[in-house]
Structures are given as C-alpha cells and as structure tokens.
Amino acid sequence: MAEKLVVFDLDETLVHATTKKLTINEDFVFDHYYVYVRPYLNELLSQLVTSGFRIGIWSSAGEAYVEYLIKSIVPQEVPLELVWARGRCTRRYNSELDEYVYEKQLRKLKKRGFKLTDIWIVDDTPEKSRTNYGNAITIKEFKGDKNDRELQYLLVYLLTSKHCDNVRHIDKRSWRETILI
Template structure:
C-alpha cells in the first residue's frame, strides 16, 4: 500500500472518529485532544509522508477514564469535580427545561395557571392597563372634589377682644402707594416678591401718618388689612408696616375677594363678624359695593406729602366707638351721604 493510500485511510479514520464523538454528545473540546493523540499513536504514517506544519497543542486530555452513563441521551451535563483524584463522570440531566423536543406544555398567554409564567412588572404587566370608568374618578382615587366658589368661605378666627369693633383697611392707595421700575424719586422701602416665577421690585411710599394711625386705631379696633393685592406682594409690605405683629390682627388677600363683573369686591358678610360692628376704609367704591353702609371712603394716595386723610379717618373712629351700630356712625359722620370721601 502506498503512502497516498495510507494518508487517505488516516483522513477516513479521523472523520469516523469525529462522527462518533458528536454522536456520543461528549465535550468536543475535551475529547479533541484525546482523539488527536490516539490517532497519532495508533496509525503508522510513513516517514516520507508529507505533513502540515502546525503549532504544538498542549496535552489537556486528562489521564482518567470516561464513564458514559447514556451515550444516546440528548443532554449531558458534566458534574463538578472538586477532587482531582476522582474519575471524571458525565451525568445525564432529565430536566424538562433542557429537552424542548419532549412533550411538554408550552406557555402561552391563554394559560394563566401555568406555574412557569414569567414574572412581570406591576407597572407594565399585560401592557397598558384599562381602567374602568368608575375607577378613574377622583373620588375613587382618594381625592376630594373641591367645588369652585367665587368668594372665600373661611371666616376669620374669633376676635381676641370681643368688646372691640372690627376695622377693615385697604392697603394700596389707602395706607401706601407702590410702583415697579423705574424707581421713583421718593419711596420708603423696596420689596422683592416673586410673581409668575420672576422677582419684581416694588418701591413703596407710606401715606403720611400711617404708622401713628395704625397704633392708635389698634387701641380701639380689631385691625384687619383686606387687600385685593397678591399675597406674595402684600405680605412683604405688611411685614414692614407691622414688623412686630402687634398692630394688625389678621390679613386677607385677593383670594378672599369676590369677582363681580371682572372686578374684585370685598364681601364682609362671610367673614364671621357682625356687620353692625364692622367698618371698612377704602379708596375704591367697587370694593365695598356689597356693604356701602359700612364704608368710609378716602381719597387715593399717590405721592402727596401733605395728605391728611388718615387724620380724618381717626376722627371717624373716635365717633364710631360711641355708637352701638357702626352703620349709624357712618351716616352721622359723612352727613348722611354714604360712600363719599371723608374730607
């Protein structure tokens, strides 16, 4: 037999050995080195047979016998060997998850009782959730529906001195005058409220005699500042007018006003005070249009340094404490013409 026939026989034996190894489903990486070594040692190749030059492969084939428990099994798992002196064995796994060809139930969305149903996130399980009409209402979600109202329904807390009457004072153009940029020539202080996300400077000028007026009025009346201005602005101005909080008992802002015809109206009937013991001082007749018989109107203040309106209001307060009903004092003081300026 020539060298060509021997080389052909060598390749045929090599192919047969490869098919046997794959059929037995053994580890191809581990047995490839054993196959090469056994074929090399068993087959006598003539010296003059040409060979391919290859890199030497380290001998990684263990010198331990293999134990095939079931060569025809389609799934073989090598067991973990912790002891190097023990022979390597190959065990068969009979887990149904490793044998998709076996008869078993495949999971589908129509079988909710399948124990192998994959876990799903509570937020995205089953795709977007469809809420029933009853579960989408605010009440079913724990919210309380607030009915829209056009006036404040929360009355003032009880008066600290029930024997005193209540005096409602307007802020802008009654106690102070304020404007934004550009800065005026004369002003007493500046406040920087945040309105609609922007800081806006307000230059405030106090009406002549406002500090003395507030202190004297607080000795005879419960002082409540009722303004249609925004709380962000008005609260900063009142903090500077009454820094110790000893003069102004309560503060009411725009959210406590009614809107009538697009204008803010101050309704005194919903504030928890007897209208017979309530007076309001304001420069805008629309503000007290619901209770004009309780109002003392003053001239709007802008920048007049000789303004004396607050002195006249103080004269009215001296007269009002002598009446059981403030509305009678208003008629007496203004000479029967309700709603006219004091002066």
C-alpha cells in the first residue's frame, strides 16, 4: 500500500496570523502579523511522519510569507514533500462570492508521482479545494484559541484511516464526529 500524503493549508488551518494582537501572547511575528500556532501542531506532524505519512504544505499566501512560516512552525525532523504558495494555485472567479479564489488543484501533484487515491488535503476553506472534493478534509477555522484540539482529532482520524485503499471513497463530511463517538 502506498504512503499517504497529507497536504495542509497554513492560515486558519495550522496558524492564525493577524495585524491585531490578541489577548494572548503570539508565538512569533512576521512583518506586521502576529502569528499564533495551532495547539498540537508539532505532535501532529511528528506522529504523522513516525506513522509513515508524507506531508506537504500548500497555501494561497505569498512565497516569502509561506517560507518564513514553514521555517518557524515545522520541526527540522519533519521532512516536507512540497511547500507551495499562491503561484501554484489556480485563480478562479467565484460569482457567488463576487471575488477571486485561489484553488489548490491536486491534479498538479500527479505530475510529481502522487496518486489522487493517496492524498488528503486539509483546509479550513472548502472553496479552495472545490475540485478535490473526495480528498478534502475541512477543518474548523483557527483564530488563536489555545484550547483548540482540532489537530488532536485530525491525528486520530488520519491514523484510523491510514490503511484505506482510496481516500476518495471515505466520507469526510462528518470526520470529526466519527472519532468522537
């Protein structure tokens, strides 16, 4: 069975970056952003690597921002298969929102030897993975809450789903509830 690749979004998935300081201490500052790291991030990444998962980061933010955040939040012992920024997204007009959305189209990973049946994409914004419906795990938006446990829940879900033949066949709409029962 092939190793599974988990592709994570950054903003509001792994971190919260804001120009307005919260009432808690930030983890670090980038440019004029106060950055708050989601609780259990190191544990999630380390355990996924130990369990044989491959990890990637794909953000719709700019290249310099993404590179700085990756250096600040990803432990050195966690190898990343890819670190992609806005330049790898596909810009699409969303008429319902009357704005452009930067989509993360997983088919671009096929050129790098990955199979869609072995990729999960974790994002707080469903419209950014609209074309990856069968691969997408929508996570609750992170706004800096230090009591957030979403990444703990996600780790349990990924570990229990690791041996499936095709991640696209798993219903992910109620992923959180399946592990909390």
